[in-house]
Amino acid sequence: xxxxxxxxxxxxxxxxxxxxxxxxxxxxxxxxxxxxxxxxxxxxxxxxxxxxxxxxxxxxxxxxxxxxxxxxxxxxxxxxxxxxxxxxxxxxxxxxxxxxxxxxxxxxxxxxxxxxxxxxxxxxxxxxxxxxxxxxxxxxxxxxxxxxxxxxxxxxxxxxxxxxxxxxxxxxxxxxxxxxxxxxxxxxxxxxxxxxxxxxxxxxxxxxxxxxxxxxxxxxxxxxxxxxxxxxxxxxxxxxxxxxxxxxxxxxxxxxxxxxxxxxxxxxxxxxxxxxxxxxxxxxxxxxxxxxxxxxxxxxxxxxxxxxxxxxxxxxxxxxxxxxxxxxxxxxxxxxxxxxxxxxxxxxxxxxxxxxxxxxxxxxxxxxxxxxxxxxxxxxxxxxxxxxxxxxxxxxxxxxxxxxxxxxxxxxxxxxxxxxxxxxxxxxxxxxxxxxxxxxxxxxxxxxxxxxxxxxx
Amino acid sequence: xxxxxxxxxxxxxxxxxxxxxxxxxxxxxxxxxxxxxxxxxxxxxxxxxxxxxxxxxxxxxxxxxxxxxxxxxxxxxxxxxxxxxxxxxxxxxxxxxxxxxxxxxxxxxxxxxxxxxxxxxxxxxxxxxxxxxxxxxxxxxxxxxxxxxxxxxxxxxxxxxxxxxxxxxxxxxxxxxxxxxxxxxxxxxxxxxxxxxxxxxxxxxxxxxxxxxxxxxxxxxxxxxxxxxxxxxxxxxxxxxxxxxxxxxxxxxxxxxxxxxxxxxxxxxxxxxxxxxxxxxxxxxxxxxxxxxxxxxxxxxxxxxxxxxxxxxxxxxxxxxxxxxxxxxxxxxxxxxxxxxxxxxxxxxxxxxxxxxxxxxxxxxxxxxxxxxxxxxxxxxxxxxxxxxxxxxxxxxxxxxxxxxxxxxxxxxxxxxxxxxxxxxxxxxxxxxxxxxxxxxxxxxxxxxxxxxxxxx
Numbered sequence: 001x002x003x004x005x006x007x008x009x010x011x012x013x014x015x016x017x018x019x020x021x022x023x024x025x026x027x028x029x030x031x032x033x034x035x036x037x038x039x040x041x042x043x044x045x046x047x048x049x050x051x052x053x054x055x056x057x058x059x060x061x062x063x064x065x066x067x068x069x070x071x072x073x074x075x076x077x078x079x080x081x082x083x084x085x086x087x088x089x090x091x092x093x094x095x096x097x098x099x100x101x102x103x104x105x106x107x108x109x110x111x112x113x114x115x116x117x118x119x120x121x122x123x124x125x126x127x128x129x130x131x132x133x134x135x136x137x138x139x140x141x142x143x144x145x146x147x148x149x150x151x152x153x154x155x156x157x158x159x160x161x162x163x164x165x166x167x168x169x170x171x172x173x174x175x176x177x178x179x180x181x182x183x184x185x186x187x188x189x190x191x192x193x194x195x196x197x198x199x200x201x202x203x204x205x206x207x208x209x210x211x212x213x214x215x216x217x218x219x220x221x222x223x224x225x226x227x228x229x230x231x232x233x234x235x236x237x238x239x240x241x242x243x244x245x246x247x248x249x250x251x252x253x254x255x256x257x258x259x260x261x262x263x264x265x266x267x268x269x270x271x272x273x274x275x276x277x278x279x280x281x282x283x284x285x286x287x288x289x290x291x292x293x294x295x296x297x298x299x300x301x302x303x304x305x306x307x308x309x310x311x312x313x314x315x316x317x318x319x320x321x322x323x324x325x326x327x328x329x330x331x332x333x334x335x336x337x338x339x340x341x342x343x344x345x346x347x348x349x350x351x352x353x354x355x356x357x358x359x360x361x362x363x364x365x366x367x368x369x370x371x372x373x374x375x376x377x378x379x380x381x382x383x384x385x386x387x388x389x390x391x392x393x394x395x396x397x398x399x400x401x402x403x404x405x406x407x408x409x410x411x412x413x414x415x416x417x418x419x420x421x422x423x424x425x426x427x428x429x430x431x432x433x434x435x436x437x438x439x440x441x442x443x444x445x446x447x448x449x450x451x452x453x454x455x456x457x
Numbered sequence: 458x459x460x461x462x463x464x465x466x467x468x469x470x471x472x473x474x475x476x477x478x479x480x481x482x483x484x485x486x487x488x489x490x491x492x493x494x495x496x497x498x499x500x501x502x503x504x505x506x507x508x509x510x511x512x513x514x515x516x517x518x519x520x521x522x523x524x525x526x527x528x529x530x531x532x533x534x535x536x537x538x539x540x541x542x543x544x545x546x547x548x549x550x551x552x553x554x555x556x557x558x559x560x561x562x563x564x565x566x567x568x569x570x571x572x573x574x575x576x577x578x579x580x581x582x583x584x585x586x587x588x589x590x591x592x593x594x595x596x597x598x599x600x601x602x603x604x605x606x607x608x609x610x611x612x613x614x615x616x617x618x619x620x621x622x623x624x625x626x627x628x629x630x631x632x633x634x635x636x637x638x639x640x641x642x643x644x645x646x647x648x649x650x651x652x653x654x655x656x657x658x659x660x661x662x663x664x665x666x667x668x669x670x671x672x673x674x675x676x677x678x679x680x681x682x683x684x685x686x687x688x689x690x691x692x693x694x695x696x697x698x699x700x701x702x703x704x705x706x707x708x709x710x711x712x713x714x715x716x717x718x719x720x721x722x723x724x725x726x727x728x729x730x731x732x733x734x735x736x737x738x739x740x741x742x743x744x745x746x747x748x749x750x751x752x753x754x755x756x757x758x759x760x761x762x763x764x765x766x767x768x769x770x771x772x773x774x775x776x777x778x779x780x781x782x783x784x785x786x787x788x789x790x791x792x793x794x795x796x797x798x799x800x801x802x803x804x805x806x807x808x809x810x811x812x813x814x815x816x817x818x819x820x821x822x823x824x825x826x827x828x829x830x831x832x833x834x835x836x837x838x839x840x841x842x843x844x845x846x847x848x849x850x851x852x853x854x855x856x857x858x859x860x861x862x863x864x865x866x867x868x869x870x871x872x873x874x875x876x877x878x879x880x881x882x883x884x885x886x887x888x889x890x891x892x893x894x895x896x897x898x899x900x901x902x903x904x905x906x907x908x909x910x911x912x913x914x
Contacts, residue, residue, distance in 0.1 A: 011812075038684040040807040047808060048816070072687060074806060165656040198655075199622040227495040230529060235692065256713035263717060264802060267724035271798035272791055278808065279799065279820045287827045290795050294832060297791055301784045302839060308780045309843075315779050322772050322779040323765045326895065327758045329783055334729055334754055338747050341728035345721060346736065349531060350497040351504060355468075359505070363736045370744045375751060382759060386766075438783065 008033070018045055022053045027060040034065060039072035047077075047280050055084050058093070067096030070105070075261075076276050079108040082117075091120035099125070099146045100254060103132030132248075140225055141218030143258055144239040144248030149177040151206055153189060158202035160192070177236045177249055181210050187244040188213055215240045218247055222262070223350065225255045263348060266426035270344070272297070300431055304329075304438035311446035318456045320387045321449055324396045327379065329441035331400060332407040335371060336433045339364050339411030344425065347415060354420040357413045368408030376401030391455035399444035407437040465490070475502050479510045484517040491522060496529035504534075504737050512541050515550070524553030527562070532718075533733050536565040539574075548577030556582070556603045557711060560589030589705075597682055598675030600715055601696045601705030606634040608663055610646060615659035617649070634693045634706055638667050644701040645670055672697045675704055679719070680807065682712045720805060723883035727801070729754070757888055761786075761895035768903035775913045777844045778906055781853045784836070786898035788857060789864040792828060793890045796821050796868030801882065804872060811877040814870045825865030833858025848912035856901035864894040 008014040014033065021029040034042045034057075046057055046069055058066045058081060070078045070093055082090045082105055094102050094117060106114050106129050118126040128146045135141030151160060160179050179197070181190035190210030200209050215238050216228060228237060229252050236251045265276055272293040277286055308315070308325065315321055343360060346352040352360060380397020384390050411433050415425035418432075449456060465471040471490065478486040491499045491514075503514055503526060515523045515538060527535045527550055539547045539562055551559050551574060563571050563586050575583040585603045592598030608617060617636050636654070638647035647667030657666050672695050673685060685694060686709050693708045722733055729750040734743055765772070765782065772778055800817060803809040809817060837854020841847050868890050872882035875889075906913060 039687050040684050044808055044810070068688070161655050164652050195621055198618050227497050230496050231525075253709055253713060256710060256717065260713065260717045260720060263721055263724070264805070267720070267727070268798045268802060270724070271727075271794045273795050273798045273802075276802075277799050279803065279817065283823050283827070287824045290792070290824065291828050291831055293795075294788065294791060294828065295835065297788065298784075298832070298835060298839070301787055305780045305784050308783075309777075312776050312780075316773070316776045319769050319773045319776075320766075322782065323762045323769075325779065326765075326783045326786055326899075327755075327762050330758055330891070330895075331751065331755065334751060335747070337728045338730050338750075341725045341730045342734050342736065345725060345730075345733075348721070351501055351735065353501070360736065366740050367744045367747065370740070371748050371751065374748055375755070378752065378755060382755070434787070438787070442783075 007036070015045060015048060019049065019053070022049060022056050025056060025060055030057065031061055031065060034061065039068045043069055043072045051084065054081065058085055059089055063092050063096060066093045070094075071097055071101060074276065074278065075104050075108065077278050077280060078105050080281065083109055083113050087113075087116035087120050090117045095121055095125060099128050099132060099248075100143060102129045103142070104137075107133040135218055138222040138258060138262065139218065140216045140220040140237075140239045140250045141247065143222070143225070143254045144218075144250040145254070146248045148180060148238070148246060148249050150180045150182055150246060153181050153183050153205075153207050155206055156202065157197060157200045157204045157206065157209070160197060160206070161202065177251075179206070180213060180238050180246060180249070181206050182246050186246055188215055188238050188240050188246040191238070213238050215244075216250065217242060222255065222258055225250060226259060226350075229255055266344065266348070269424070269426040270340075270430050272430075297431055300435040301438070304435055304442065307439050307442040308446065311442075311450065314446050314450045314453070317453065318392070318449055320383075320389075320392060321395075321445060324379075324383060325442060325445055328396065328400050328403060328445055329438045331375060331379070332403040332437040332441050333434050335368070335375075335404045336407030336411030336437050337430065339367070339408045340415055340429045340433060343412050343415045344429070347419070347425065352416070354416045357416045357420075360412045360416060361409055364412030365405065365409045368405040371408065372401040372404035375404055389456065391452050395445065395448045395452055395456070399441065399448055402444050403437060403441045406440055407433065410436060464493070472502060472505060476506065476510070479506060479513050482513060482517055487514065488518055488522065491518065496525045500526055500529045508541065511538065515542055516546055520549050520553060523550045527551075528554055528558060531733065531735065532561050532565065534735050534737060535562050537738070540566055540570050544570075544573035544577050547574045552578055552582060556585050556589060556705075557600060559586045560599070561594075564590040592675055595679040595715060595719065596675065597673045597677040597694075597696045597707045598704065600679070600682070600711045601675075601707040602711070603705045605637060605695070605703060605706050607637045607639055607703060610638050610640050610662075610664050612663055613659065614654060614657045614661045614663065614666070617654060617663065618659065634708075636663070637670060637695050637703060637706070638663050639703050642701075643703055645672055645695050645697050645703040648695070670695055672701075673707065674699060679712065679715055682707060683716060683807075686712055723801065723805070726881070726883040727797075727887050729887075754888055757892040758895070761892055761899065764896050764899040765903065768899075768907065771903050771907045771910070774910065775849070775906055777840075777846070777849060778852075778902060781836075781840060782899060782902055785853065785857050785860060785902055786895040788832060788836070789860040789894040789898050790891050792825070792832075792861045793864030793868030793894050794887065796824070796865045797872055797886045797890060800869050800872045801886070804876065804882070809873070811873045814873045814877075817869045817873060818866055821869030822862065822866045825862040828865065829858040829861035832861055846913065848909050852902065852905045852909055852913070856898065856905055859901050860894060860898045863897055864890065867893060 008017050018030065018033050021033060034045070037045070046054055049057065058069065070081055073081060082093065094105060097105070102125070106117065109117070118129065132142070132146065178194065179192045180188055181192065183189050190207065191213035192206055192210045196209040214232065214234070216225065218239055218241055234252070236249045238246055239248045239250050241247055268276065273290065277289060343352065376397040379400050380393040383396040384393030414433055415429045418425040418428050465474050475487065475490050478490060491502070494502070503511055506514065515526065527538055530538060539551065551562060554562070559582070563574065566574070575586065589599070589603065635651065636649045637645055638649065640646050647664065648670035649663055649667045653666040671685070671689065671691070673682065675696055675698055691709070693706045695703055696705045696707050698704055725733065730747065734746060800809065833854040836857050837850040840853040841850025871890055872886045875882040875885050
């Protein structure tokens with residue numbers, strides 16, 4: 001740390017001093033303040049600044065620190081940070097990142113922005129990025145890095161040892177990669193274990209100590225990569241094209257991070273937040289994205305409400321029913337969502353497949369019957385004693401019991417059916433389930449009440 | 458694969474053949490069927506069996522395959538699988554696992570079961586497990602493995618190379634650990650890079666090529682480990698006790714998996730599924746766990762419904778209001794949950810802290826005002842044209858607009874406030890928010906309607 005800068009003693013002081021340093025474009029003070037922080041602390045500080053101030057930070061701090069901030073930021077925020085910079089500066093920062101992250105960031109930019117930055121980058125790195133951005137996100141091609149620790153089949157153990165010794169990057173740079181051996185066509189033909197490397201003579205040919213590598217292809221999906229890393233202890237697996245040519249290496253860490261991201265974005269989608277919103281995004285974008293989902297939800301709500309509308313006479317006769325309508329639909333919605341949650345988890349753990357819908361349904365209906373009866377009795381008693389009318393208790397209790405059974409059994413299978421027809425279960429299960437349980441809940445309460453009318457009034 | 462066994466051509470045939478082999482206790486057929494599958498496929502097949510059949514599988518297949526199944530299973534299921542076995546067999550299987558997973562499984566067992574298994578295990582491994590289970594789950598101590606690639610400060614480069622060459626386990630066993638150097642007291646005093654190991658003379662002392670290691674202590678929390686691995690490229694970091702004695706190594710992978718697990722269990726808790734339910738668990742347990750949460754939810758629903766009850770006269774006069782009550786409360790609940798989702802994500806990304814509540818509130822209220830006005834106009838028009846009453850449209854639209862503003866601004870800060878008072882935001886935010894928005898929604902609609910009564914009837 002710079003000797004001239006005191007360490008701020010509180011968070012507030014730190015934030016204030018950072019804002020000041022940005023205002024004065026004081027690069028050395030800014031570096032001294034941000035450098036001792038962890039990347040996530042530094043990023044949090046930077047996000048509290050206005051967009052213009054953030055630009056200043058990324059322009060004036062050393063390029064390594066700027067790259068740390070971009071790397072730490074979730075993808076959609078990294079893009080936001082980079083696209084506002086001059087292309088030369090953006091290129092400088094992006095060149096510091098691993099190739100897989102480079103591709104993620106550049107792949108999200110508008111084409112003109114991306115081209116402007118790529119043209120400022122080292123030609124070879126730019127070519128790698130162009131290549132990587134052609135692959136789907138959640139495939140080995142989209143997750144691999146092109147920095148590969150590779151050797152020709154004509155080289156010797158000595159070549160590898162010299163490379164390890166001379167390179168100014170350490171083994172960590174390759175995230176635990178082993179030396180991969182390629183033939184004259186670039187095909188992955190072997191991998192050398194560290195042990196054989198250490199015990200072989202320096203003059204020995206790599207071909208005589210290498211073993212056949214386990215490989216995946218560029219289009220291997222994330223689920224399968226997860227299985228590969230679960231079944232093998234490797235830290236990285238070579239990725240090849242259909243013709244066997246080595247394209248890159250996908251690391252255990254990249255796969256673990258992709259799984260985490262998918263799980264988090266699914267959990268957001270279930271709450272109607274699409275596109276991984278962050279509060280640093282522009283207000284209009286955030287508001288628009290959320291509204292799109294809510295507007296669709298209004299339509300579903302109107303459909304459900306039309307059931308109530310059809311029974312206005314019954315409601316007018318027994319006004320107390322209006323008190324219990326939201327309760328019945330809300331409770332069943334919760335029960336159904338529990339079942340959705342369990343199925344979503346089992347889907348992501350690979351414990352259940354879309355074709356297992358019947359088995360899941362059988363498992364869920366038992367929970368639905370037990371919980372439906374228990375909740376029905378509970379709320380029936382509440383209705384009876386609250387309004388002093390046993391018939392009302394019977395109507396409300398029976399309606400909740402039936403609707404809970406329906407909600408739980410539908411909730412368990414809806415994600416599987418959506419997945420089978422190629423829809424996204426994370427985004428669609430909740431609204432679909434809620435609409436069905438609302439409609440059914442209103443229908444059960446009001447039609448039972450119509451039947452029981454003589455005892456209710 | 459066994460030459461005597463045909464490969465089943467369909468999933469159904471596979472499942473059937475596995476069930477048959479289990480029925481006949483045919484170990485070699487079972488192995489031949491399960492071995493070619495990935496661990497997750499094999500586990501899925503095993504989970505379709507009855508508990509008694511599952512026991513048979515784990516008893517008769519080779520111990521390595523049984524260990525793969527236990528390792529692949531989510532923690533709570535692994536425990537279920539193991540506790541039903543004879544202690545000797547359970548011990549045999551558990552000895553195959555990494556020490557961190559051993560501790561996770563044994564830590565979840567009832568004490569008598571755990572002791573029975575530990576007493577059958579190798580004494581040294583059992584001692585490690587006992588030690589590891591004393592640490593909290595989401596700390597370096599709980600996540601570390603005790604298998605450490607370590608050397609004394611009196612040893613030489615040659616010692617390390619000989620160990621690497623002689624050991625029948627490969628470097629992968631240590632998940633990319635570097636050789637750590639300890640002094641006579643067992644304190645971690647150095648780490649040796651692969652490069653220096655390869656370029657140094659065999660006779661050189663490790664102390665002359667080692668560098669100071671970055672360490673964490675046994676009680677370092679998960680969030681901080683996340684920062685460490687984000688800021689450094691290491692595949693593993695040594696874990697020490699307060700006195701500097703080396704306890705184990707926490708790997709990048711273990712941290713990534715713990716983060717994923719936390720994120721998934723948070724997302725389940727938000728849907729009222731506590732304790733990471735799986736469908737293979739006993740029905741009574743699943744039903745009871747879900748009911749506990751639902752029963753609490755009934756109480757909250759009754760509180761909200763009591764607002765409707767207070768306005769029964771208004772409802773009786775304008776029965777159409779009953780149609781829109783569930784709609785207003787549901788729509789605002791959704792809006793609020795979107796804000797909860799964004800805050801939960803920013804919390805887990807470390808972009809926001811509990812003390813940032815005011816900043817978050819300011820950011821959210823702007824979204825709330827825009828979306829509240831938009832949705833209010835929309836639903837106001839729907840109500841007006843549906844029931845042909847402009848005053849009704851005004852009441853419903855205004856109520857939704859106000860309630861959306863409230864829901865969004867509360868939703869953004871509720872998780873932060875819960876976290877600040879030490880409550881679990883994942884489990885409590887949703888129910889708390891929904892109760893508030895239900896009560897407020899009913900109140901806005903019915904009190905505005907009471908004010909506007911002359912124009913409504």
